[in-house]
Amino acid sequence: MKSTKPAITLKRRNLVLAGFGAGIAAPALAQTGFPNRSLRIIVPFGPGGSGDISARLCAQYIETTAGQPVVVENRPGANGVIGTMAVKAAPADGYTLLLCTTSTHAANPSLIRNLPYDPTTDFDVVGMFGSAGSYFLVRSESPLQSIPALVAAARAQPGRYSFGHFNTASRMPAEILSKAADIQLLGVPYRVVGTAMSDLLAGRIDFVVQETSAADSYLKNNQVRALAVTRAQRWDRHPDLPSIAEFYPDAALPGLLGIAVPKGTPMLVMQRLNEFAVGALNSSPMRERLEEFGHTIGRYNLEDCATFARDLRARYARYIAMAGIEPE
The missing domain is CATH 3.40.190.150 (Bordetella uptake gene, domain 1)
Known part of the structure; x- marks a missing residue:
C-alpha cells in the first residue's frame, strides 16, 4: 500500500505557507x-x-x-x-x-x-x-467675526495681530494664511496648549489654531468663537462653520x-x-x-x-x- 505520509506533510506545509501569505495570524x-x-x-x-x-x-x-x-x-x-x-x-x-x-x-x-x-x-x-481638523479660534469678545475680517484687519495694521502656537499643527495654518493672504501676523510660541489658551482668553494674543478635541470645551462654555475649521471641506458636526479651504485652500492641512x-x-x-x-x-x-x-x-x-x-x-x-x- 502506498504511504500517505508525504501528502499529509505537503498539505500541512501548504497550510503553513498559506497562513504566512495571509499575514501573521494572531x-x-x-x-x-x-x-x-x-x-x-x-x-x-x-x-x-x-x-x-x-x-x-x-x-x-x-x-x-x-x-x-x-x-x-x-x-x-x-x-x-x-x-x-x-x-x-x-x-x-x-x-x-x-x-x-x-x-x-x-x-x-x-x-x-x-x-x-x-x-x-x-x-x-x-x-x-x-x-482631526483644528479651529481658528478667537475669544468670544473679539471683534473679528470671520477669516476675511481677520485678513482685512491684519492688512490694515501689519504686524498688529498675533497668534499663539505650541506645535506644528497650530503654527502652519496661520503661517500659510499669512503667506496666502499676503499679511503680516505675529507668531507667539508656547510650550503647552493651556498657556496659549489662557493668553487668548486674556486678550494677550488674537487667535489660536487649536485641535477640535481640545477646543470643544472652550466653545461649549462660550469662551471662544470659531472662525473656520482647517479641513478640506465643512464638517458635518458644524455645517455653518466655513472650511479655511473656502478662502485659502493651502491652509487646510x-x-x-x-x-x-x-x-x-x-x-x-x-x-x-x-x-x-x-x-x-x-x-x-x-x-x-x-x-x-x-x-x-x-x-x-x-x-x-x-x-x-x-x-x-x-x-x-x-x-x-x-x-x-x-x-x-
Missing part, C-alpha cells in the same frame, strides 16, 4: 510572548490634546486586551523633540512607544536645523489613529496621529502593536471619541503607516518652503 503573534510586562507610551506634548487622549484610550485597550499595564507619560518641549528623543534612546523591543504626530514625523525635519533624530531611519510607525517605535523593533512585535492600534481604533470607546473629535478614521497596516508618514513629510516640506519658514 495566534502566531501571541507565541512571541509580547507583551509580557508593562509598556510605556510617551506623549511628546502636554495633556489635553487629541494625541494625549488617543494615547490614553489606546493604553486602556492594550491593558484590557494584553493584560499588561500601560503607562502614558507626557514629556512636552521643543516641538515634540524631547519626548521623541526619549523613545529613540529606548530599547527597540516594543515596550516604549511614541505618540507620533505631524510635528514629530512630518514637519520637524523641515523646521528644525540639525534635528537630532530622523523619522525615517530612527523610527517605524506601527499604528495610526487618523487626524492634513495631520498624522499614531504610534511609532524605535527602528530595529522586531517585525512580529511591530505587527502585534499594529493589531493593538487597529483594535483600539475599532473599539467602541476610542472610535466614538475620535469620531466626536472629527477624526478621519481608517484601517492602517504597517505599509499604510509608512507610506502616509513618508508622503506627509514631503507635503510639509513643500508647505514650509511655501510659507517661507527657515529652519531654526
Whole structure:
C-alpha cells in the first residue's frame, strides 16, 4: 500500500505557507510572548490634546486586551523633540512607544536645523489613529467675526495681530494664511496648549489654531468663537462653520496621529502593536471619541503607516518652503 505520509506533510506545509501569505495570524503573534510586562507610551506634548487622549484610550485597550499595564507619560518641549528623543534612546523591543504626530514625523525635519533624530531611519510607525481638523479660534469678545475680517484687519495694521502656537499643527495654518493672504501676523510660541489658551482668553494674543478635541470645551462654555475649521471641506458636526479651504485652500492641512517605535523593533512585535492600534481604533470607546473629535478614521497596516508618514513629510516640506519658514 502506498504511504500517505508525504501528502499529509505537503498539505500541512501548504497550510503553513498559506497562513504566512495571509499575514501573521494572531495566534502566531501571541507565541512571541509580547507583551509580557508593562509598556510605556510617551506623549511628546502636554495633556489635553487629541494625541494625549488617543494615547490614553489606546493604553486602556492594550491593558484590557494584553493584560499588561500601560503607562502614558507626557514629556512636552521643543516641538515634540524631547519626548521623541526619549523613545529613540529606548530599547527597540516594543515596550516604549511614541505618540507620533505631524510635528514629530512630518514637519520637524523641515523646521528644525540639525534635528537630532530622523523619522525615517530612527523610527517605524506601527499604528495610526487618523487626524482631526483644528479651529481658528478667537475669544468670544473679539471683534473679528470671520477669516476675511481677520485678513482685512491684519492688512490694515501689519504686524498688529498675533497668534499663539505650541506645535506644528497650530503654527502652519496661520503661517500659510499669512503667506496666502499676503499679511503680516505675529507668531507667539508656547510650550503647552493651556498657556496659549489662557493668553487668548486674556486678550494677550488674537487667535489660536487649536485641535477640535481640545477646543470643544472652550466653545461649549462660550469662551471662544470659531472662525473656520482647517479641513478640506465643512464638517458635518458644524455645517455653518466655513472650511479655511473656502478662502485659502493651502491652509487646510492634513495631520498624522499614531504610534511609532524605535527602528530595529522586531517585525512580529511591530505587527502585534499594529493589531493593538487597529483594535483600539475599532473599539467602541476610542472610535466614538475620535469620531466626536472629527477624526478621519481608517484601517492602517504597517505599509499604510509608512507610506502616509513618508508622503506627509514631503507635503510639509513643500508647505514650509511655501510659507517661507527657515529652519531654526
